[in-house]
Amino acid sequence: MELFQLRYFLAVAEQLSFTRAAKTLHLSQPPLSHQIKRLEDELGGELFQRSSRLVRLTDLGEAFLPRARSILLQTDDAAKEIRARTGLEKGVVRVGASGSLAYHLLPLLVVKYRELYPNIDLQIVEHRTPQLLDAAERHEIDVALIRLPHDKTKLSITVLRDEALMAAVPGSHPLASEAMVSLRQLADEPFILISNRGEPFHNLVLHLCARQSFQPNIICSGTEYATACRLVGLGVGVSILAEMGTKHHVDPAPVFVRIDDEKAVSPIGLLSRPFEELSQPARAFFSLATSLGKQL
Template identity: 40%
Template sequence: MELRQLRQAVMLAETLNFTRAAERLHMAQPPLSASIRKLEEELGVILFDRLPSGVRLTSVGEAVLRDARLALFHADQVRRTAREGAAGTTGLLRLGFTGSAAYELVPRLLRAYRAEYPKVAIEIHESSTSELLRRIESQSVDVALVAYPVLEGTTADVALLRHERLAVAVHADSPLAQRSEISLADLAGEPFIIHSPTLAPHMHSIVLNAFQQAGVQPRVVQQAVQVTSMLGLVQGGMGVALVSAGVAGHVSKQVKLIELVGPGARLDLGMGIATLPGAETPTTRNFVALAHRVMKDAPAD
């Protein structure tokens, strides 16, 4: 039994005439008659009573045709789902991102992606850059927004999505909060909160590199993994921290971000988008293209 035979039977049930059914199916009448007869033989029942004026559905035929229409509907659904899946308009997108991306970048991209691909289910994973790259490599995440540049070996492809600036996060009551700009040399001796060297090695290395360029040795008092934790420690009076200026609109009134100037301030720093070459799904390719399109003319934070 083939879908073609079911379509023919449904058309015959609608017209109750072999000639008219054959015309609508764009085929000759004898092959249609033979196809319906073969379908009846395969099912072991008579679907149509042949009459001098046409045909009439048998009681069994009425029951079979109800399921035939349902089968054709589901077959069309399968085709539609396959086409949409191949185009990336349906399916699943597993998106990873770092804490700093969660403030502004992820909401911006998700709004645009949901507007363009409303049928795609999105599964989100927040973690460090190192962990996200491992998940990309193991294919448990499709695409990830990570710290750029990547400072460790990886089989993932990481492209720069946007440049970012570093800012100094200080408590609002700190004397440093009165400044409009600050250098790393001004932080010498200040208690400093840094990214964990084991759980957030990318940002840890970037920050130490900035201090090295400034010729300053930071007085590290605390380590943290995510930006939210660092800002919380700053708010709690534990020290100062270097964070992405992109979080400026999301800090509490008890924390102030100050523009970083001088040696170490202008690093090649940004947010990258990571995928695994050869493993990109249609939804992944669409997200990457959309992300670059959305960020193309957006100013760096």
């Protein structure tokens, strides 16, 4: 049984709605339902009566509710005491992030961090990876979420997880109806890339295309995710985007198709100065990011 499962249970019990509880927890509903089911399996019975119209606590849920509240209250009290002793009651963490990581992953980490350390100020720096590397080396930021690979730094880089790459094509494109495509099928298309030459993501796309024996015809580079999506939607060209980038809402929207290549992934990394050089608040953010970054 995990503490976050108790928080999920408490949210559903208070909202009596999985949809509303998911919104308050900044989750989508399927992971929330999955964790509640895991908790029920561990406890040996259903905590909620579910129907299409309403959610109610079962007798087991009613009995478990005060115990869950007590456990979380004691845990929060203990955390406050530990934070006071370890210097986590005040301070500043300077966090950098690039591209879709700043738009999608970073806010989720900020929410979790603020729940644990509400008195720590967070200073956010959004920039491209080369600028974040420079800022970290100048001690202007403590940690940063970046795209890998990147070997042009002596700083510490921790790999969080791999993220699938997607092909973005116009809705009218012949490949738009396919479940999966080979990059080779895009060899004759004009490419729109979100990164500039020499940046990690740019190099990754070039490498993947080279594996398919072609060099992409790049007509536009250095755009933001939303700009690239809209350009593709308008029929200007095709693009390769990390899966997070597919969540941008633009009109007209492109169609995203999975790439048939096990190497078509974008590693997400956490950049930082050596751990022993970080402040206690920055160490706490580093630990949270390395833990949750594999799940979010």
